[in-house]
Amino acid sequence: xxxxxxNGAPGARGDTPLLxxxxxSKRFPMTIANDxxxxxxxxxxxxxxxxxxxxxxxxxxxxxYGVLHPDEGAIRWKGAPVSxxxxxxxxxxxxxxxxxxxxxxxxxxxxxxIALGLNDKQQRKGLRDRIAKVSEDxxxxxxxxxxxxxxxVGERQRVExxxxxxxxxxxxxxxxxxxVLTPQEIERLFTTLRRLAAEGCAILYISHKLEEIRSLCERxxxxxxxxxxxxxxxxxxxxxxxxxxxxxxxxxxxxxLQEESAETAPARLEVDHLSVKSDRAFGVDxxxxxxxxSAGEVLGIAGIAGNGQTELMAxxxxxxxxxxxxxxxxxxxxxxxxxxxxxxxxxAGFVPEERHxxxxxxxxxxxxxxLLSAYRTKGLVRGGLIDMxxxxxxxxxxIKGFAxxxxxxxxEARSLSGGNLQRxxxxxxxxxxxxxxxVAQPTWxxxxxxxxxxxxxxxxxxxxxxxxxxxxxxxxxxxxxxxHIAVIANGRLSPPRAVDQVTVAELGLLMGGIEAPSPERxxxxxx
Amino acid sequence: MPFRLEAxxxxxxxxxxxxxxxxxxxxxxxxTALFAAMGKPAGAALYTFVVAPIxxxxxIAELGVKAAPLVLIGVGLAIGFRANVWNIGAEGQLILxxxxxxxxxxxxxxxxxxxxxxxxxxxxxxxxxFWAAIPALLKTRFNASEILTSLMLTYVAQLLxxxxxxxxxxxxxxxxxxxxxxxxxGATMPILISGTRVHLGVLAALIAVAVCWLIYAKTLLGFQLxxxxxxxxxxxxxxxxxxxxxxxxxxxxxxxxxxxxxxxxAGPIGQLTPAVSPGYGFTAIIVAFLGRLNPIGVLLGGIVLxxxxxxxxxxxxxxGLPKAITGIxxxxxxxxxxxxxxxxxxxxxxxxxxxxxxxA
Numbered sequence: 001x002x003x004x005x006x007n008g009a010p011g012a013r014g015d016t017p018l019l020x021x022x023x024x025s026k027r028f029p030m031t032i033a034n035d036x037x038x039x040x041x042x043x044x045x046x047x048x049x050x051x052x053x054x055x056x057x058x059x060x061x062x063x064x065y066g067v068l069h070p071d072e073g074a075i076r077w078k079g080a081p082v083s084x085x086x087x088x089x090x091x092x093x094x095x096x097x098x099x100x101x102x103x104x105x106x107x108x109x110x111x112x113x114i115a116l117g118l119n120d121k122q123q124r125k126g127l128r129d130r131i132a133k134v135s136e137d138x139x140x141x142x143x144x145x146x147x148x149x150x151x152x153v154g155e156r157q158r159v160e161x162x163x164x165x166x167x168x169x170x171x172x173x174x175x176x177x178x179x180v181l182t183p184q185e186i187e188r189l190f191t192t193l194r195r196l197a198a199e200g201c202a203i204l205y206i207s208h209k210l211e212e213i214r215s216l217c218e219r220x221x222x223x224x225x226x227x228x229x230x231x232x233x234x235x236x237x238x239x240x241x242x243x244x245x246x247x248x249x250x251x252x253x254x255x256x257l258q259e260e261s262a263e264t265a266p267a268r269l270e271v272d273h274l275s276v277k278s279d280r281a282f283g284v285d286x287x288x289x290x291x292x293x294s295a296g297e298v299l300g301i302a303g304i305a306g307n308g309q310t311e312l313m314a315x316x317x318x319x320x321x322x323x324x325x326x327x328x329x330x331x332x333x334x335x336x337x338x339x340x341x342x343x344x345x346x347x348a349g350f351v352p353e354e355r356h357x358x359x360x361x362x363x364x365x366x367x368x369x370x371l372l373s374a375y376r377t378k379g380l381v382r383g384g385l386i387d388m389x390x391x392x393x394x395x396x397x398x399i400k401g402f403a404x405x406x407x408x409x410x411x412e413a414r415s416l417s418g419g420n421l422q423r424x425x426x427x428x429x430x431x432x433x434x435x436x437x438x439v440a441q442p443t444w445x446x447x448x449x450x451x452x453x454x455x456x457x458x459x460x461x462x463x464x465x466x467x468x469x470x471x472x473x474x475x476x477x478x479x480x481x482x483x484h485i486a487v488i489a490n491g492r493l494s495p496p497r498a499v500d501q502v503t504v505a506e507l508g509l510l511m512g513g514i515e516a517p518s519p520e521r522x523x524x525x526x527x
Numbered sequence: 528m529p530f531r532l533e534a535x536x537x538x539x540x541x542x543x544x545x546x547x548x549x550x551x552x553x554x555x556x557x558x559t560a561l562f563a564a565m566g567k568p569a570g571a572a573l574y575t576f577v578v579a580p581i582x583x584x585x586x587i588a589e590l591g592v593k594a595a596p597l598v599l600i601g602v603g604l605a606i607g608f609r610a611n612v613w614n615i616g617a618e619g620q621l622i623l624x625x626x627x628x629x630x631x632x633x634x635x636x637x638x639x640x641x642x643x644x645x646x647x648x649x650x651x652x653x654x655x656x657f658w659a660a661i662p663a664l665l666k667t668r669f670n671a672s673e674i675l676t677s678l679m680l681t682y683v684a685q686l687l688x689x690x691x692x693x694x695x696x697x698x699x700x701x702x703x704x705x706x707x708x709x710x711x712x713g714a715t716m717p718i719l720i721s722g723t724r725v726h727l728g729v730l731a732a733l734i735a736v737a738v739c740w741l742i743y744a745k746t747l748l749g750f751q752l753x754x755x756x757x758x759x760x761x762x763x764x765x766x767x768x769x770x771x772x773x774x775x776x777x778x779x780x781x782x783x784x785x786x787x788x789x790x791x792x793a794g795p796i797g798q799l800t801p802a803v804s805p806g807y808g809f810t811a812i813i814v815a816f817l818g819r820l821n822p823i824g825v826l827l828g829g830i831v832l833x834x835x836x837x838x839x840x841x842x843x844x845x846x847g848l849p850k851a852i853t854g855i856x857x858x859x860x861x862x863x864x865x866x867x868x869x870x871x872x873x874x875x876x877x878x879x880x881x882x883x884x885x886x887a
Contacts, residue, residue: 319763341766350764357758364757371750372765381747 016079018043018202019064019095019171024073026059033059034070035226041171044200046193048213048234051223052246052447053418057206060223061173064204065097066090096164097173102156106149110142114163127166134165138192152512153304154185161192172196173204178212179473180304183508190216208246210239211476224248247448256298256459256481265294268467269348269436270329274322274336276315284308284491286315291486291496293436293467298459299496300482301471304511308491309471310353313440316469317350318343330436344377349434351425353441353471355418359425362414366406369413370395370428377432394431402427402457419450426454430461437461440471455481475504489513532873539871546867547817547824551831553867554860561855567846575845576856580837588723592795593836595732596621596787596804598829600811602739603783605820607776609743610752611759614777616662616677617784618808619684620655624785625792625803626688627654629707632714632793633696639713644727647714647789655785656778658684663777667770673777681808689801696799707799716794728790732829735783740822752776784808805836805853813861816868832857 017040026034033056041047051057062068064075066084075082077093084090090097104113111128118127128144135142140158148156157177164172174193178186193203193216207213213220213234220234222245230245269292276286286308293299303309314320315328322328322336329335335343340350350373352358360369371391375381380391395409402423406416413421422442429437439458443451459481462468471488472478478485484496487510494510555573562572580586600617607614614620628651635643661680665671693705701708716726743749755762755772762769792803814832818824839853 317764318766339766339768340764344766352760352764354760358760358764361754361758361761364754368750372754372761375747375765384746384748386745386747386750 015042017041017076018045018078020076020079021060021064022074022076024060024063024070024075026056026063026068026070032226034063036073037223037226037228039221039228039231041202041204043170043202044197045219046197046203046205046217048217048220049204049206049223050208050210050213050220050234050242050246052208053445054225054447055223055246056226057223058175059226061097061175061204061206064090064171065095065173091167091169094168094170095173096167096169096171098157098160098164098175098177100175100177100179102160104148104156104159107147109145109147110151110159110162111144113148113159114144114166117163118166130166131162135162138162138165138195139188140192153180153306154182154188157181157189165196169201171202171204173206175206176208177205178207178209182304182511183475183504184512186212209476210234210242210246213242214239222246243448255456256463256483265296267292267294268331269293269438269469271316272327272329274315274327276311276320276322278311279320284311286311287491289488289491289493291493293469295435295465295467296462297484298462298468298470298482300478300485300499301469301488301493302475302478302485302507302511303471303473303488305473307489307511307513309440309473309488311491312488312493313350313352313438313471316438317348317352340373341376344373344432344434347435349373349429349432349437351422351429351437351439351442353444355421355425356414360413360421363412365395365410365412366399366404366416366424367392367395367409369424370398370409373428374432398424398427398431401431403453417447419446422446423450423454426457430457434461434466436467436469438469438471441473442470443472443474443477451477475507479504487511530875530877532869533876535872535874542871543819544824546871547819547828547864550817550860550863550867553863554856557859557863558852558856562846562848565848567848572842572846572848575841576838577834579845580834580841585723586837588720588725589837590830590833591729592724592726594829594833595726595729596791596807597811597814597832598732598826599728599735599787599790600780600784600808601814601818601825601829602735602822603780604811605815605818605822605825606739606743606749606752607780608815609756609820610772610776611756612773612776612780613672613674614659614662614677614780615674615812616659616679616681616808617780617811618804618806619677619681620658620781620784621788621791621804621808622681622684622688623658624651624655624788625799626684626691626788627651627657627785628789629710629792629799630696632710633707633799635711635714637711637713639711643713644716644793647793648731648786651785651789652782653785655788656782658785659777659781660774663774666777667773673773677777685801688799688803692799692801698798705801709798710793714793715797716790724795726790726794728787728794731786731790733826735786736822736826743822748775784811810836810857813857813864816864817860832860835860 020040022038024034024037037060049057059068063070066086066089075084111131114131115127131144140162142155142158142162148159177189181189197203205217217234220232221228222230224246234242271289271291274286274289278285284307291299315322318338318340325334325336327336330346330348333346335346356362371380371386374394378394380387380394392409398404399406399409404424405420416424426442442454442458446454458468470478470481479499482499485499485502485507486496487494487507489511490513559569559573563569581590600621604614604617628647631647631650658680662673662676665676666673692707696707698706698708716728719725719727719730751762751767752772754765755767755769759769787807788803792799796803810832814825814828817828817831835853835856839856842848842852843850
């Protein structure tokens with residue numbers, strides 16, 4: 001591997017690279033997102049752009065796609081200097097991009113959605129046939145006349161990919177394409193990408209998932225804090241080494257005391273046929289959810305986003321009360337009809353998925369944020385008056401105990417990085433000594449170092465006898481932490497299974513909403 | 528649009544408080560230019576508007592009299608606004624307070640007794656709270672916007688007041704004027720400083736500031752209201768009752784507006800007339816924002832806006848300027864305040880025009 005010294009484009013193969021970036025810098029009011037980045041992509045190469053959240057990956061690809069303009073640096077396309085004014089200019093050059101968040105209209109058909117992305121009237125002629133041909137050629141099964149809102153997330157992504165392929169791109173940028181896919185869908189996507197690369201289309205693949213990159217990509221550029229820290233062939237590196245390059249420190253695997261007497265451990269959280277109608281438009285109704293978590297146990301709940309996780313979290317925390325008290329039982333006491341504060345008093349703690357505006361208030365101080373969930377359990381209010389001294393001491397205790405980098409209890413929550421704020425929230429809940437802790441996406445958008453410490457803190461809590469429920473879309477995280485794993489799909493929960501007796505493939509099928517292996521529900525084959 | 532707004536990304540604690548000061552200065556400059564445009568000597572007009580009203584002890588006392596209702600209403604609104612409860616109908620709640628409290632005063636007639644004033648004050652608070660309870664019910668039960676319902680109820684309240692003073696409550700010896708009898712001795716607010724019109728309501732306003740500050744800054748209730756306003760989902764997560772807090776914010780604002788109403792009619796006015804308030808309930812919205820939605824700030828904001836009423840009167844008398852000058856002054860102030868606040872949080876960026884297709 002070559003440690004990049006930051007100047008000049010490293011032309012690995014000697015020929016003119018398809019795309020070469022030289023010294024690209026981009027500053028934002030608070031940060032330097034890209035700091036003198038150089039990289040080169042050869043035709044037909046699958047090139048990984050690897051980095052943690054906030055490392056500058058998204059900024060860099062937005063510059064390549066013309067969404068942002070660099071403050072400094074040069075872009076060369078097939079050797080000639082170019083300035084890419086906007087996405088239309090990027091597409092004219094032959095650059096296509098599939099965004100992490102799809103831009104499709106739910107009420108329109110596949111063909112109509114694709115037609116909207118075409119600037120040229122000429123291109124719309126015979127569009128249906130061309131969509132059918134492209135999707136067949138690349139194994140992207142898609143019915144041009146299907147309405148998008150009936151499509152699964154994986155199928156919606158295919159719409160975006162086909163939209164790009166119709167423009168015959170020379171370079172296809174994929175931004176975190178697998179975060180919403182099941183393992184099976186990921187494998188299908190990779191087949192398509194390898195095929196494209198074999199035909200000479202370069203692919204810039206953005207991800208923080210190391211195993212994927214090792215199986216798909218032949219070159220990797222690793223970003224950390226806006227700078228290129230390394231270039232390598234990911235197939236030659238271990239995932240651990242890549243992770244260390246990405247975060248800049250060494251990480252140790254989490255430690256969890258496997259409870260040997262799990263059979264005899266008392267149940268701390270029992271959920272029995274919990275059904276809740278969602279009160280949001282496009283929400284998911286919870287349907288007959290049942291599970292039990294014992295003392296010392298970590299239950300992982302896997303699933304693709306939007307399958308009822310938000311609703312399940314709200315039902316467990318009491319933000320949406322259940323329809324009967326016995327639907328949720330904490331330490332043998334029915335709590336289904338109680339609100340969040342009462343459930344906390346009975347020993348529950350919660351870490352919601354959203355940090356800003358849900359788990360914490362960003363314009364309030366850490367002291368006030370400590371008060372938010374602990375005002376009763378920690379006795380921080382007396383006779384309606386806030387005990388500021390105790391509140392600040394509690395906040396300081398969290399900051400110290402969970403290594404939260406901040407300016408102290410008087411700092412506003414917004415001044416903390418995502419990882420630090422998450423450590424604060426997790427710490428706030430753990431220091432209330434909950435018997436039951438429910439966390440959603442505990443390490444989403446958190447840097448790897450903080451993620452490791454958060455996971456360890458949750459496992460330590462379980463080892464002290466608490467029941468911990470982790471709702472996460474990150475299957476690797478659940479396989480690493482959980483004793484049992486269940487899958488939520490379309491508001492239903494599969495029976496929990498011991499983590500050492502279940503394969504990723506089986507979980508993948510459950511995530512796709514399939515109970516037993518059977519043909520996929522609606523992959524319309526174009527005629 | 529060739530420009531766009533871009534978030535600054537950080538708050539400036541200095542500008543949070545400097546922006547109202549800047550807005551006041553800008554308002555003074557613009558209103559001076561306005562006086563000049565109307566052919567009045569700018570310097571003298573400014574003096575008449577800003578300095579003359581408070582150049583005597585009596586003027587300062589009058590400032591307190593005018594500020595009292597603004598501050599009473601403003602502190603209540605500020606606490607509500609903090610919780611994202613947008614009670615725009617304080618004017619109507621003021622009128623209902625005046626009707627309820629004033630009604631008790633009229634009913635008492637010339638009777639004297641220690642109970643009359645407390646009953647009137649309580650009646651005023653309950654009247655205002657009742658009028659605010661309607662939007663609270665509609666909001667919590669049907670999710671109807673309290674902005675619209677509270678505002679519309681203001682007009683209902685005004686019509687109710689007019690009906691009463693031209694109908695059943697009209698003074699039989701009032702030569703047909705639309706007004707009630709004057710309140711009796713026992714139903715009139717005591718004067719606190721003899722020789723002035725400083726009445727019990729001025730003291731009540733100061734007490735309201737202290738109590739609301741205590742709620743706002745020191746209690747769990749105030750914390751809950753602030754969390755509800757800044758992050759409703761966090762409030763739900765913490766287990767705070769959004770409905771209960773909405774009720775509290777509206778009832779508090781309504782009760783304080785009702786108090787302002789009864790203090791006005793049983794104090795400086797002395798009877799019910801169709802015009803019990805020169806728009807105090809609306810001006811108090813400006814007061815709340817000028818005071819940064821902070822009870823102590825509202826006290827200062829109330830004094831500034833009270834000056835605009837006095838200055839407007841003075842300008843009418845001394846310079847022959849139209850009555851609308853007060854409204855213009857208040858409108859310009861709100862405009863600059865909102866503008867300054869916007870620029871504290873955002874900067875203006877010019878956007879380069881880029882060609883639709885421009886690959887090199």
